[in-house]
Amino acid sequence: MRLSRRIWGKVVHVLVITVFTVLLAFPFYWMVITSFKQNVDLYTMENNPFVFNAKPTLDHLKFLFTETRFVRWLANTTFVGIVVVAITLVLAVPAAYSLARLSGRWGERLGIAIFLTYLVPQTLLFIPLSRVVAYLGLQDSLWALILVYPSFTVPFSIWLLMGFFKSIPKELEDAAMVDGLTRFGAFAKMVIPISTSGILTVVIFTFTLVTQEFVYALTFISSESNQMIGTGIPIFLVRGDVYYWGALMAACLIASLPIAFLYNLFLDRFIAGFTVGAVK
Amino acid sequence: MAIARAKIKSVGAAQSPLLGAAMFTPAVLYILLLVAGPFSLAIFYAFSDARIGNTEMHYVGLENFRSILKSPSFRIAIRNSFIFTICSQIVVIVGANILAIALEKTFRGRGFIRFLILLPWVAPIALGAIGWKWILDSIYSVISWVLVALHFYKPFNAPMWLGEPHLAIASVLLVHSWRLMPFSTVILLAGRTAIPKDIPEAAAVDGAGFWRTQFQIIIPMMRPILSVAVLFGLIFTFTDMTVVYILTAGGPFDSTQTLPSLAFAMGIQGSDLAAGAAISLFLVPLLIIIAYFMLRVAHRAEVN
Numbered sequence: 001m002r003l004s005r006r007i008w009g010k011v012v013h014v015l016v017i018t019v020f021t022v023l024l025a026f027p028f029y030w031m032v033i034t035s036f037k038q039n040v041d042l043y044t045m046e047n048n049p050f051v052f053n054a055k056p057t058l059d060h061l062k063f064l065f066t067e068t069r070f071v072r073w074l075a076n077t078t079f080v081g082i083v084v085v086a087i088t089l090v091l092a093v094p095a096a097y098s099l100a101r102l103s104g105r106w107g108e109r110l111g112i113a114i115f116l117t118y119l120v121p122q123t124l125l126f127i128p129l130s131r132v133v134a135y136l137g138l139q140d141s142l143w144a145l146i147l148v149y150p151s152f153t154v155p156f157s158i159w160l161l162m163g164f165f166k167s168i169p170k171e172l173e174d175a176a177m178v179d180g181l182t183r184f185g186a187f188a189k190m191v192i193p194i195s196t197s198g199i200l201t202v203v204i205f206t207f208t209l210v211t212q213e214f215v216y217a218l219t220f221i222s223s224e225s226n227q228m229i230g231t232g233i234p235i236f237l238v239r240g241d242v243y244y245w246g247a248l249m250a251a252c253l254i255a256s257l258p259i260a261f262l263y264n265l266f267l268d269r270f271i272a273g274f275t276v277g278a279v280k
Numbered sequence: 281m282a283i284a285r286a287k288i289k290s291v292g293a294a295q296s297p298l299l300g301a302a303m304f305t306p307a308v309l310y311i312l313l314l315v316a317g318p319f320s321l322a323i324f325y326a327f328s329d330a331r332i333g334n335t336e337m338h339y340v341g342l343e344n345f346r347s348i349l350k351s352p353s354f355r356i357a358i359r360n361s362f363i364f365t366i367c368s369q370i371v372v373i374v375g376a377n378i379l380a381i382a383l384e385k386t387f388r389g390r391g392f393i394r395f396l397i398l399l400p401w402v403a404p405i406a407l408g409a410i411g412w413k414w415i416l417d418s419i420y421s422v423i424s425w426v427l428v429a430l431h432f433y434k435p436f437n438a439p440m441w442l443g444e445p446h447l448a449i450a451s452v453l454l455v456h457s458w459r460l461m462p463f464s465t466v467i468l469l470a471g472r473t474a475i476p477k478d479i480p481e482a483a484a485v486d487g488a489g490f491w492r493t494q495f496q497i498i499i500p501m502m503r504p505i506l507s508v509a510v511l512f513g514l515i516f517t518f519t520d521m522t523v524v525y526i527l528t529a530g531g532p533f534d535s536t537q538t539l540p541s542l543a544f545a546m547g548i549q550g551s552d553l554a555a556g557a558a559i560s561l562f563l564v565p566l567l568i569i570i571a572y573f574m575l576r577v578a579h580r581a582e583v584n
Binding site: 013016017020021023024025026027028030031034042043045048049050090091092094095097098099101102110112114116117119120121122123124125126127128129130131132147148150151154155158183184208211212214215218219229230231233234243245248249251252255256257259260261263264267268271272274275 | 299300301303304306307308310311314315316317318319321322324325330332375378379382383385387393394395396397398399400402403404405406407408409410411412414415417419420422425435436458461462466467470471505508512515519520521522525526539540543544547548553556557560561563564567570571574575578
């Protein structure tokens with residue numbers, strides 16, 4: 001009786017994991033198989049779509065890398081990502097440190113206020129921002145994105161880093177200051193070097209947020225060569241009404257896997273940022 | 281030493297406020313300029329007749345809101361926004377709880393399984409949504425192929441998943457749930473691992489079965505973390521326009537339009553900035569309610 005119950009439990013466990021994994025990962029499996037199928041295979045309705053009915057092909061990848069601006073979009077995204085990461089660090093690291101060390105409840109309250117601005121969605125701000133971008137002469141320029149993206153990467157980064165800095169004992173800086181460093185010197189020479197893992201978390205988080213953004217990139221950028229991956233792939237890999245599904249799926253796969261991998265490595269820390277206070 | 285400490289303290293107190301302010305002011309200014317600024321501008325536009333390509337602007341009072349409230353597309357959009365947000369949240373919370381229980385046990389290959397399960401959340405949603413667009417294709421949909429193979433439909437007779445209003449709504453709902461499920465799962469998992477192991481063990485000793493332990497002990501203990509998952513989930517779905525824009529662009533016949541996607545269609549594609557701004561302002565009440573509940577969760581944690 002006991003034993004059969006345990007076996008049942010195991011079966012249910014395996015079943016639950018399998019069903020959820022298949023449902024959640026299926027679109028990515030579908031991207032893989034579509035990327036390598038010949039068009040005759042893809043567009044014959046009698047074919048079993050789960051298997052290769054004709055020889056696998058690299059044609060879609062070739063098309064993607066030679067006939068489209070895909071590489072350019074990857075480069076644009078990387079460029080914007082790196083600059084936004086730099087701006088975010090410059091703004092968020094000192095701010096988070098000073099809020100973490102601010103006496104009394106005010107640091108905490110200001111931190112929460114800043115965190116709440118992260119909840120103001122792009123879909124509320126993109127219309128006025130499109131006007132601001134036009135006024136600054138930045139339409140269809142990657143600099144428009146570089147200007148605007150820190151508005152959502154900085155709040156969450158401050159929030160993540162505040163938690164991080166609070167875990168560093170104050171005595172460390174006091175000791176450094178006794179040794180003759182100024183407060184800022186103690187921050188720059190003592191606190192930052194031991195915070196590299198927190199800072200790295202912010203770097204990865206900011207970069208992935210940039211690659212995932214869609215609304216601003218769609219609104220501010222119009223020309224094909226200035227697209228980010230998130231907008232270039234859905235908009236410019238479709239010519240008229242013709243969908244190049246093989247190339248589209250290959251592009252989605254190539255662009256999303258590295259981002260997914262990076263994000264996954266640091267996920268637990270981001271989640272800790274979301275759940276501060278609710279988990280003890 | 282004591283004197284040195286005291287001296288440091290006084291020096292610190294004397295110079296810290298200035299230095300502290302200097303360190304967080306740039307960030308606060310940036311956020312104010314790029315969040316509070318445009319937000320005020322959105323309110324301002326909503327009461328004006330601003331259009332793309334027209335530099336002149338006049339105050340028109342509630343005119344925009346009056347015409348929006350009369351428009352059938354707007355009513356559909358507001359209805360859809362709530363349908364998508366609430367229904368996907370129900371699917372997600374039920375699914376994420378089950379999945380979090382299953383993932384709590386250690387087993388071989390858990391790291392890899394976790395990566396697969398997380399893909400919908402960690403990959404850019406615009407790209408995941410294109411994957412779905414192909415899966416739900418009007419002719420070559422794999423779902424249709426399976427249904428035809430199982431003889432539910434005759435060949436060429438399978439439904440157009442994104443072409444019929446009700447099915448399109450269901451499809452958008454499906455993709456939203458798919459996208460959010462991993463996020464809620466990891467949050468709930470974090471909550472579960474924080475519960476001391478002896479609590480469920482004690483319950484088992486006292487004779488509580490699996491379901492009783494879950495529903496009467498674990499889930500009540502996870503209330504704060506459940507609310508965090510729900511609140512973020514509500515915001516992410518309610519304010520999202522990527523899924524709808526890529527899957528259906530609001531169609532067929534505006535039947536899947538949501539507040540954000542309609543704001544984009546009117547404000548940017550239709551050049552009517554004022555109407556777009558007014559529509560997007562309808563997101564604000566729910567955002568304020570969610571922010572209020574988030575502050576309550578944060579406050580309770582602070583008190584404890």
